[in-house]
Amino acid sequence: MPGRTLHIDWTRCDARGSCIELLPELLRRDNWGYPLARTGSEFAVPAHLDDAAEDAVNLCPVLALRFTAPVRG
Amino acid sequence: MTMFDALTDEQETFVAPPVGVRRLLATGDPSLRTHLATFGPLPAVDGLGGVDGVTAALEEAGLAGRGGAAFPTWRKVASAAESGRAAIVVANGSEGEPMSAKDATLLHQSPHLVLDGLLLVAGVLRASEAHLVTTDGQLAPLQRAIAERADARGVRVRTTEDRFVSGEASAVANAIERGRAIPRDHVVRLSIAGIAGRPTLVLNVETLAHIAVIVRFGAAWFRSVGTADDPGTRLLTVAVDGTRRVVEAAGGTSLRRALEATGVAVESVRAVLVGGYHGAWATGEALDAPISAAGLAPFGAAPGAGILIVLSRGHCGVVRAAEIAHYLAGQSAGQCGPCANGLPEIAEVMGRLARRDRDASLPRQLRELGGLVIGRGACHHPDGTTRMVMSALEAFEHDVHAHARGLCQEVA
Numbered sequence: 001m002p003g004r005t006l007h008i009d010w011t012r013c014d015a016r017g018s019c020i021e022l023l024p025e026l027l028r029r030d031n032w033g034y035p036l037a038r039t040g041s042e043f044a045v046p047a048h049l050d051d052a053a054e055d056a057v058n059l060c061p062v063l064a065l066r067f068t069a070p071v072r073g
Numbered sequence: 074m075t076m077f078d079a080l081t082d083e084q085e086t087f088v089a090p091p092v093g094v095r096r097l098l099a100t101g102d103p104s105l106r107t108h109l110a111t112f113g114p115l116p117a118v119d120g121l122g123g124v125d126g127v128t129a130a131l132e133e134a135g136l137a138g139r140g141g142a143a144f145p146t147w148r149k150v151a152s153a154a155e156s157g158r159a160a161i162v163v164a165n166g167s168e169g170e171p172m173s174a175k176d177a178t179l180l181h182q183s184p185h186l187v188l189d190g191l192l193l194v195a196g197v198l199r200a201s202e203a204h205l206v207t208t209d210g211q212l213a214p215l216q217r218a219i220a221e222r223a224d225a226r227g228v229r230v231r232t233t234e235d236r237f238v239s240g241e242a243s244a245v246a247n248a249i250e251r252g253r254a255i256p257r258d259h260v261v262r263l264s265i266a267g268i269a270g271r272p273t274l275v276l277n278v279e280t281l282a283h284i285a286v287i288v289r290f291g292a293a294w295f296r297s298v299g300t301a302d303d304p305g306t307r308l309l310t311v312a313v314d315g316t317r318r319v320v321e322a323a324g325g326t327s328l329r330r331a332l333e334a335t336g337v338a339v340e341s342v343r344a345v346l347v348g349g350y351h352g353a354w355a356t357g358e359a360l361d362a363p364i365s366a367a368g369l370a371p372f373g374a375a376p377g378a379g380i381l382i383v384l385s386r387g388h389c390g391v392v393r394a395a396e397i398a399h400y401l402a403g404q405s406a407g408q409c410g411p412c413a414n415g416l417p418e419i420a421e422v423m424g425r426l427a428r429r430d431r432d433a434s435l436p437r438q439l440r441e442l443g444g445l446v447i448g449r450g451a452c453h454h455p456d457g458t459t460r461m462v463m464s465a466l467e468a469f470e471h472d473v474h475a476h477a478r479g480l481c482q483e484v485a
Contacts, residue, residue, distance in 0.1 A: 007260050008449075009451070010258065010408065010409035010410060010411065010449060010450050010451050011256075011257060011258045011408040011409060011451050012258070013409070013410055014410075015410055030411065030445050031414070031415075031418075031445060032410055032411070032414040032415075033410075034410040034411055034414075034449075036445070036449075039448065040447065040448025041448060041449060041450075042260075066260075068260045
């Protein structure tokens with residue numbers, strides 16, 4: 001199964017940090033507490049982290065995280 | 074059969090196409106009468122071969138958007154037609170860039186060309202709504218133009234805030250849908266799902282004016298001026314010493330010639346900020362580069378919305394870049410954390426550099442902060458701001474080093 005892609009809605013994100021705790025392999029905290037991915041607002045989730053990513057989407061208190069189209073290939 | 078073939082015979086019975094580079098600004102006054110005498114009537118939508126006919130002509134013409142992003146116009150129109158849902162077409166004359174004046178000039182001088190483009194695209198897409206968004210200063214000439222013609226009565230005109238980010242396409246869509254001209258988060262293109270989830274085609278007013286002449290005179294005529302990679306004309310704003318001059322120039326015109334066309338002597342120029350406040354600084358040999366995507370790419374610049382901001386000799390580029398960074402930080406809508414926090418910090422560090430704080434780490438701090446904000450916002454405000462600052466570090470490298478030692482070469 002190809003991995004999915006997560007999208008951060010910066011207009012909602014409030015630096016609560018739950019996604020950073022759930023996905024330490026993909027996100028770290030920037031200078032101001034916001035999630036910092038390798039690639040800007042959208043980042044690929046490897047299949048083995050899909051469950052954690054699902055949790056991150058569901059547990060974000062401000063609904064700033066969502067899945068977008070699956071990564072091709 | 075292309076639309077150009079379909080139109081040629083009919084067109085010649087009306088009026089000859091404008092000759093030379095004065096096309097969008099070819100009329101002497103903004104009246105409908107002069108507009109019709111100059112360009113002839115707008116071809117009927119039925120005779121254009123539908124969406125396919127119009128997109129084929131726009132593709133052949135090679136028209137790219139004139140609002141800044143330079144996206145191929147035919148592709149944007151085609152994607153708005155794909156979903157099958159009724160589209161919304163928006164003419165964007167917000168012109169949030171403080172140094173730009175070309176959209177305002179166009180709306181004052183050739184409002185009917187913009188209306189033609191809007192009505193034509195709306196007609197061919199069978200759009201349910203046609204909007205025109207602009208700022209207060211352009212409202213009166215637009216309303217006069219609309220009152221002159223029956224076909225434009227359905228156009229919904231609204232004014233937007235005179236704010237830097239309010240001209241961004243998603244901010245324009247947001248203004249129409251929710252009354253707030255601030256960018257919004259979107260994962261699919263507006264042309265696929267924008268206002269109320271409907272395909273929303275936001276086109277710059279100059280782009281629409283070009284469409285209005287292309288459907289009249291054809292792609293070959295459009296390409297008869299300009300270069301193969303930058304066909305047609307483009308409106309440029311040259312901002313120098315507090316004045317803004319608008320000129321229509323052939324695509325691929327060099328920066329040097331564009332400056333000369335507006336009376337600016339290149340010898341008096343220290344640098345040009347190309348593409349507006351989100352642009353890149355051109356100095357030295359870059360001033361001979363053509364104003365086209367390919368011509369400016371080697372210098373990290375792009376035509377953007379055709380804004381050329383002149384820094385005259387005797388003025389310090391580091392100081393000017395710091396002033397602009399400060400302005401841009403203040404223009405963040407404050408919605409996105411990295412932008413709301415990062416831009417003021419960038420402006421602060423840039424300000425220390427401009428004030429010649431003896432701290433050699435300032436350029437490195439700017440690069441790190443830039444890396445933290447790029448790509449991390451609902452719009453490209455953090456990216457554009459970072460581009461301008463990084464470009465200043467490069468273009469004014471010697472001044473940057475001098476400033477770090479407490480000196481300034483440009484200003485005694």
